[in-house]
Amino acid sequence: MVETLTKSRFGIGTNAPRPDGTAKVSGEFSFSSDLWAENMLWGATLRSPHPHARIISIDTSAALGLSGVEAVITAKDVPGQLTYGLISADQPVFADSVVRYMGEPVAAVAADHPETCRRALDLIEVVYEALPVLSDPEGALDPTVAAIHPDGNLIRHQRIVSGDPDVTGDVVVEDTYVIGMQDQAFLGTESALALPDSDGAGVVMHVATQWLHEDQKQIAACLGLAPERVRLQLGGVGGAFGAREDISLQVHTALLALATRRPIKMQYGRHESFFGHVHRHPATVWMRHHADTSGVIQKIEARFLFDGGAYASTSSAVLINGVTHAQGPYKCDNAVVDGYAVRTNNPPCGAMRGFGVVQACFAHESQMDKIAQALHLDPVEVRLRNAMQQGDRLITGQVIESVAPVQRLIEETRQIPLPPEASPHPDPLSLPGGSGLASEARHVRRGIGWGVSIKNIMYSEGFDDYATARCTLKDGKASLKFATSEVGQGFVTIAQQIARTVLGVDDVDLEAIDTDIGSAGSTSASRQTWMSGGAVDGACRLVRERLFQIVGQQHNVDPLRLVIEEDEIVDPLGAFRVSVREATRDLVITEEFEHHHRPTEDLDENGQGNCHVAFAFVAHRAVVDVDPELGLVKVVQIATTQDVGRALNPLSVLGQIEGGIAQGLGLAVMEEIIVKDGRVLNPSFTDYLLPTTLDAPEVVARLVEEPDPQAPLGAKGVGEPPCISVTPAIVAAIRDAIGRDIPRCPVRPQDICL
Amino acid sequence: MSNEHYSLHINGTDHQVQDAWIGESLLYVLRERLGLPGAKGACEQGECGSCTVYLDGQPVCSCLVMAASVTECQIATVEGLRPDGGLTDVQESFLSEGAVQCGFCTPGLVMAVHHLLDTNPSPTELEVKEAISGNICRCTGYGRIFAAVEAVVVQRGNR
Ligand code: FES
Numbered sequence: 001m002v003e004t005l006t007k008s009r010f011g012i013g014t015n016a017p018r019p020d021g022t023a024k025v026s027g028e029f030s031f032s033s034d035l036w037a038e039n040m041l042w043g044a045t046l047r048s049p050h051p052h053a054r055i056i057s058i059d060t061s062a063a064l065g066l067s068g069v070e071a072v073i074t075a076k077d078v079p080g081q082l083t084y085g086l087i088s089a090d091q092p093v094f095a096d097s098v099v100r101y102m103g104e105p106v107a108a109v110a111a112d113h114p115e116t117c118r119r120a121l122d123l124i125e126v127v128y129e130a131l132p133v134l135s136d137p138e139g140a141l142d143p144t145v146a147a148i149h150p151d152g153n154l155i156r157h158q159r160i161v162s163g164d165p166d167v168t169g170d171v172v173v174e175d176t177y178v179i180g181m182q183d184q185a186f187l188g189t190e191s192a193l194a195l196p197d198s199d200g201a202g203v204v205m206h207v208a209t210q211w212l213h214e215d216q217k218q219i220a221a222c223l224g225l226a227p228e229r230v231r232l233q234l235g236g237v238g239g240a241f242g243a244r245e246d247i248s249l250q251v252h253t254a255l256l257a258l259a260t261r262r263p264i265k266m267q268y269g270r271h272e273s274f275f276g277h278v279h280r281h282p283a284t285v286w287m288r289h290h291a292d293t294s295g296v297i298q299k300i301e302a303r304f305l306f307d308g309g310a311y312a313s314t315s316s317a318v319l320i321n322g323v324t325h326a327q328g329p330y331k332c333d334n335a336v337v338d339g340y341a342v343r344t345n346n347p348p349c350g351a352m353r354g355f356g357v358v359q360a361c362f363a364h365e366s367q368m369d370k371i372a373q374a375l376h377l378d379p380v381e382v383r384l385r386n387a388m389q390q391g392d393r394l395i396t397g398q399v400i401e402s403v404a405p406v407q408r409l410i411e412e413t414r415q416i417p418l419p420p421e422a423s424p425h426p427d428p429l430s431l432p433g434g435s436g437l438a439s440e441a442r443h444v445r446r447g448i449g450w451g452v453s454i455k456n457i458m459y460s461e462g463f464d465d466y467a468t469a470r471c472t473l474k475d476g477k478a479s480l481k482f483a484t485s486e487v488g489q490g491f492v493t494i495a496q497q498i499a500r501t502v503l504g505v506d507d508v509d510l511e512a513i514d515t516d517i518g519s520a521g522s523t524s525a526s527r528q529t530w531m532s533g534g535a536v537d538g539a540c541r542l543v544r545e546r547l548f549q550i551v552g553q554q555h556n557v558d559p560l561r562l563v564i565e566e567d568e569i570v571d572p573l574g575a576f577r578v579s580v581r582e583a584t585r586d587l588v589i590t591e592e593f594e595h596h597h598r599p600t601e602d603l604d605e606n607g608q609g610n611c612h613v614a615f616a617f618v619a620h621r622a623v624v625d626v627d628p629e630l631g632l633v634k635v636v637q638i639a640t641t642q643d644v645g646r647a648l649n650p651l652s653v654l655g656q657i658e659g660g661i662a663q664g665l666g667l668a669v670m671e672e673i674i675v676k677d678g679r680v681l682n683p684s685f686t687d688y689l690l691p692t693t694l695d696a697p698e699v700v701a702r703l704v705e706e707p708d709p710q711a712p713l714g715a716k717g718v719g720e721p722p723c724i725s726v727t728p729a730i731v732a733a734i735r736d737a738i739g740r741d742i743p744r745c746p747v748r749p750q751d752i753c754l
Numbered sequence: 755m756s757n758e759h760y761s762l763h764i765n766g767t768d769h770q771v772q773d774a775w776i777g778e779s780l781l782y783v784l785r786e787r788l789g790l791p792g793a794k795g796a797c798e799q800g801e802c803g804s805c806t807v808y809l810d811g812q813p814v815c816s817c818l819v820m821a822a823s824v825t826e827c828q829i830a831t832v833e834g835l836r837p838d839g840g841l842t843d844v845q846e847s848f849l850s851e852g853a854v855q856c857g858f859c860t861p862g863l864v865m866a867v868h869h870l871l872d873t874n875p876s877p878t879e880l881e882v883k884e885a886i887s888g889n890i891c892r893c894t895g896y897g898r899i900f901a902a903v904e905a906v907v908v909q910r911g912n913r
């Protein structure tokens with residue numbers, strides 16, 4: 001039940017300011033890369049130049065002999081488990097006998113200066129014998145191709161068969177879509193500071209991560225230590241977007257600290273960062289839609305192939321997200337879907353904002369336009385005719401039990417005014433190509449495209465997912481403790497808002513974010529507002545209950561009649577009223593709460609099962625200008641309406657929407673890690689292009705607030721949906737502008753003009 | 755590595771740099787030697803603007819400047835924007851308009867926006883975009899940053 005909460009100052013529903021805001025604008029906020037310790041050494045990693053090779057020998061003696069070098073470590077120095085991984089521990093801490101991707105760690109050094117580290121890395125002699133590179137994901141499915149890993153080349157296969165697989169439609173459209181490898185490109189690169197315990201049998205780590213407790217578990221296993229000997233503190237996080245869910249430099253930093261008995265700071269540069277974390281899975285998706293003559297979908301057939309790269313990471317979850325979202329936000333009774341996640345010698349791929357669903361959405365939205373085209377229907381009309389509603393059954397058999405305002409999202413987006421027509425004499429800076437000043441206004445054509453999506457939020461497939469929080473109320477002040485990673489999304493802000501509203505206080509202190517409390521789970525899958533928000537809300541409510549009991553006893557009022565109004569405890573049926581500050585004088589109440597979401601199930605061999613917790617929906621309309629001569633695109637406007645349940649902090653929600661749209665725009669027209677024969681060709685911000693201010697479109701955003709009764713605060717996660725259907729909307733707008741089929745993203749100049 | 759001694763004029767104060775390797779960037783020296791970590795490094799290639807400081811009043815990417823080459827310059831960093839401990843109007847506006855998420859780009863952007871508004875007090879929308887296009891923000895999509903700039907222009911009575 002969602003109750004109406006009173007709006008206290010900067011409580012729920014307000015644009016409360018960020019508690020870390022002043023520190024962030026003034027340069028005083030400590031990111032993990034800003035940390036420093038007395039007597040500290042620098043750590044650095046040696047990486048494989050080969051995508052696939054046998055290691056014949058490693059000679060570290062010259063590096064060890066360099067003045068300033070304190071330690072050089074390799075696989076043989078790992079005291080515990082030799083491998084780690086989020087879902088399966090298949091990735092070596094350091095490559096031992098074989099390297100499986102370009103950039104795989106082989107050794108690490110600790111030295112007095114980053115430059116000494118670089119020189120030491122140069123002095124480590126590794127003799128490799130190159131092996132054939134498996135770079136084609138289709139090849140990974142070929143049983144005659146040798147396995148590149150003891151776990152085999154197939155990471156996971158999942159099939160979904162629903163309804164009648166033999167149904168056909170009056171109209172059949174199909175295509176094969178390609179989605180490129182995107183990088184999360186958070187600005188604050190990987191960094192950590194490890195401080196060894198004085199007895200050398202434990203370590204404290206300050207690290208920028210999405211999930212402290214999962215890191216703790218994996219690091220401790222590799223160090224051969226009990227988890228409590230590895231204590232993690234969240235170092236300031238400069239963005240995440242999925243790339244910090246996997247371990248990167250954590251184990252290496254800790255090993256060097258234990259080996260040297262000195263604090264170690266490790267930080268990747270941008271080039272290394274491209275090799276140091278997983279990316280968005282490139283995918284090839286074949287889809288065939290059957291529709292009747294009015295455009296209503298009769299059946300979907302699809303085949304997904306996700307390239308997981310050398311190690312599994314979250315590939316299996318990405319695969320499940322892909323196949324279970326093949327239908328998009330549309331009704332569909334009959335489906336046959338096959339999906340594969342495979343291992344190759346390409347860079348490992350894992351979580352990135354919208355994982356798996358981004359790839360599915362690009363395909364299903366392109367297909368919706370094909371149905372519309374085949375039947376000469378408006379792209380909006382075909383979407384409205386198929387729009388999913390509450391109570392509909394997914395192709396997995398799961399029923400959408402909660403709010404699903406798909407039609408409303410589309411309708412409201414359609415009502416957003418289009419941008420003014422392009423001016424005949426525009427500022428050249430506003431044309432496609434921007435400051436390159438290459439386009440001429442007379443060549444430029446405008447197009448409009450649509451994208452609509454459904455995204456599962458929180459973890460799926462039977463995972464017992466929970467978040468923990470503790471609340472202490474003392475002298476009219478609350479303090480909160482949780483291990484929730486604040487990565488920029490603003491959880492710290494809404495945690496304070498929740499406490500203010502539930503407890504009627506203004507001051508809410510936030511204690512250090514570390515492993516001294518139970519897990520909060522990962523800051524991913526749009527789950528923290530629901531999960532950690534639910535935990536904070538639960539803890540605050542327990543405190544409030546005890547407070548009401550104490551106050552009731554003291555003043556002879558039935559505690560069940562008490563409520564919080566603004567900053568007072570009030571009996572609405574009587575005259576009793578006391579301020580929270582007054583009531584909590586000399587009182588300390590502490591409560592801890594674990595929020596679990598409802599259980600989910602695994603899928604069976606036909607892909608049937610209630611595998612997801614909840615869903616969020618969004619619609620996007622894109623307007624673009626294209627110069628077909630030069631292949632250049634300018635995204636002019638994105639109109640969007642998002643199903644948010646309830647906006648706990650509308651300004652933060654808008655920030656998530658605009659930020660997600662920029663990332664989706666990047667995938668649509670510019671962002672791609674280019675990999676050839678297992679080699680990354682563009683690992684820098686010079687060659688991997690990110691949207692700048694000049695690429696930013698006008699964004700007109702509306703929110704649909706229909707509180708989700710299953711969500712602790714009525715609020716759905718808002719982080720992922722904005723970046724999902726904006727990509728197909730932009731690509732559809734490009735197709736509309738030039739009248740050409742483009743089955744891939746990002747769209748490159750050659751896709752437009754050659 | 756050779757040991758160098760030189761001094762830098764930063765935010766109106768002389769700072770001695772001792773035993774430094776001559777190849778160190780200004781960004782490294784500020785952050786790792788002088789305890790001024792406000793400038794951030796995100797690309798070390800002059801592409802992201804996180805490391806923006808002023809050299810004699812001009813914004814530069816401190817990752818591209820050798821520290822030992824700017825001993826004659828007046829260097830200003832984000833730490834020097836608020837000598838009285840308060841926030842500047844640009845900083846206040848970044849907060850009230852929601853322009854800060856992870857905050858990694860923020861110090862560089864604050865420096866870039868101050869410079870823009872000092873040299874062009876009422877920039878057009880395109881002029882704003884052009885002026886700060888060298889500052890990448892991965893979180894916000896820039897909408898709230900534009901709003902923050904506009905709010906300062908209005909507050910300063912220039913629109
Ligand atoms: S770190 Fe200097 S421009 Fe990116």
Ligand code: FES
Binds near residue numbers: 187
């Ligand atoms: S706020 Fe994170 S990069 Fe700008």
